[in-house]
Amino acid sequence: MKFNIWTNPAFYTVAGVFALSLFLLVFSIRKYLELKNGSDFEESGGEAEEVQGELPLPAVDEAAQESDAANQTPAAEEYSEPAPAPGDNAELPRASSRAEEFVKGIYENMSSFDGRLKNIEAAFSKISVNKDFTVTFLEDIISDYDSLDKEKIKARIQYLVADLKK
Known part of the structure; x- marks a missing residue:
């Protein structure tokens, strides 16, 4: 008997899942690139339109008075101090x-x-030697005392002393 994959519904199920996952992959990459290329610090156009709608518009009479005042030349012209040159070391106040x-x-x-890391390191350095390890190690030496030769006992005790000195 020959197996024909085109008549198997499992093939179409797997193919559909693959197509869906490929579509979602392309969609998510596109969204990621949009988010990556967009800046968090830029204002969108919709926000600017909302702000413009909230701003009060000056009355027509005020606009006429401003244009009349601009056409008149003042008798004594007042000059403000010039801004410091870019090369000067004067610091300009600016908002963060x-x-x-x-x-x-x-x-x-x-x-x-x-x-916090320094506090953790200090706590670790203050930790004393584990007493359970020392007790267990000495109990093992006592239990194996008859079967151990003198050199092995000496080596184990030296190891224990070195560990306690740390």
């Missing part, structure tokens, strides 16, 4: 961006992590 705040948060977490 979200990225700067994020980086500051990372540095704070790293410093707290470093402190």
